[in-house]
Amino acid sequence: MNESNVLEILLVEDNPQDLELALRALKKANVSNAITVARDGAEALDYVFCEGPHSNRRIEHAPRVILLDLKLPKIDGLEVLRRIKGDPRTKSIPIVVLTSSKEQNDVVESYRLGVNSYIVKPVNFESFAQAVRDIGFYWLLLNHHPNLTR
């Protein structure tokens, strides 16, 4: 079975309510049949670099898009961004920062590290759900991705 057919989203979110709402929105939008969740930065990096509990994964089977919150325990979002974008094996994975922070420093730093997109989570759920839907639709269906499997 060609695993690159699996439209995979890696959702990195530590807040349980935000996580539940994001999953709800993604499910309703029906854009993905495989959503993986990481609850902190360390877990996210283990997944992407196929280490620790995820050492049975292959690095070429990268997620089609990573939704990344910035404020994460253990290793924070900007560090995760730095490591993924800093490694030639993983730097072309699209990363969308989805965060509460509107702070200009965060936006600037994220773009400096090579983020593909920076979305601020609105308080209003409809807008939040719409944003998640749009992100999913854009990166998984509309946007063309390089075929990373060798």
Next chain:
Amino acid sequence: MQSESNLQATRKELDDLKAALDEHAIVAITDPQGRISFVNDKFCAISQYSRAELLGQDHRIINSAHHPKEFFRDLWMTIGHGRVWHGEIKNRAKDGTFYWVDTTIVPFLDATGKPHQYIAIRADITTRKAAEETIQRLNADLEQRVKDRTMQLEAANRELEAFSYSVSHDLRAPLRAADGFSQALLEDYGAVLPEEGRRYLRTIRASAQHMGALIDDLLAFSRLSRLPLSRQPVDTLRLVREAWEELRALRADRQIEIRTGELPVCQGDPVLLKQVWLNLVSNALKYTGKRPAAVVEIGCLAASGPPVFFIRDNGTGFDMRHAGKLFGVFQRLHRAEDYEGTGVGLAIVQRIIQRHGGRVWAEATPDRGATFYFTLEGTKP
């Protein structure tokens, strides 16, 4: 006999000049080696040595050891070559106290062109030097205090920045949950709820969103005091047009007449002033919301002195008795159900205007509209 009387006259002139000089200046004459051959009374007075103690002495008797060796080397080089030397010297009196003199030393040359004596004319500037030293010390003190205060301010700003960041992030998340799960409840179980129950949920959502707006506005307000203010010439008409454009959504499907008069260029921060116009215009649009035909007029009062900009609307106005509360943070003069808002818009306007050194005020009549005026200068530097 003619030349004899000429000589007498010249002699008399010289004596008069010398007497006059002695009234004002401290005078000393030394030989080419620096030995004192003449001192006037003022020299004795200031140095506290008697004439007998000074004559024949080396000039170094009044040396204070304040000046480096190079100072005197340079002095002797200058006068040794027949040039006039001018400078300030710190000397030591007989009792060990110090005095400063503004000094001119003039060499007098013999027939071979070599100096055969030096005449030094001095003025006592001890008081002035003491004042100078005090000023320097006060300046250094002041510099240090400014440095300390700046460091304190920077630390306070950084704390505030960190606080804002925390607020910005941490307060919004639970609001999102309150709003999101209320919506989820409505979507998944709304059907089994009576209309009243659904209304409660919608109220919860509205409150959460309102609080989100309050947080945003409060953060914007707190940030305003910390932003540096850049003063440049600002095209007021262009700012007003841009603000009008950005508020397109508020104007949709409405009958609004906008009149703009002469709007002169002003000196200020374009980003902050744009915010002022955005807030004032959006208020005008908001409070004329119930008028079938809204009229908004923007202009500048014709007056001498700094320009007074104004914006007038024919909206609901307000009672002047409550005018004092207009610019308070979170203060509102209308019911929330009549006109939505957080009550921070005018507080932001006032803060920006004040940072420019200006003043903002308003006049209104209930149900007849309101006019807001502001200047950007003229209150204090």
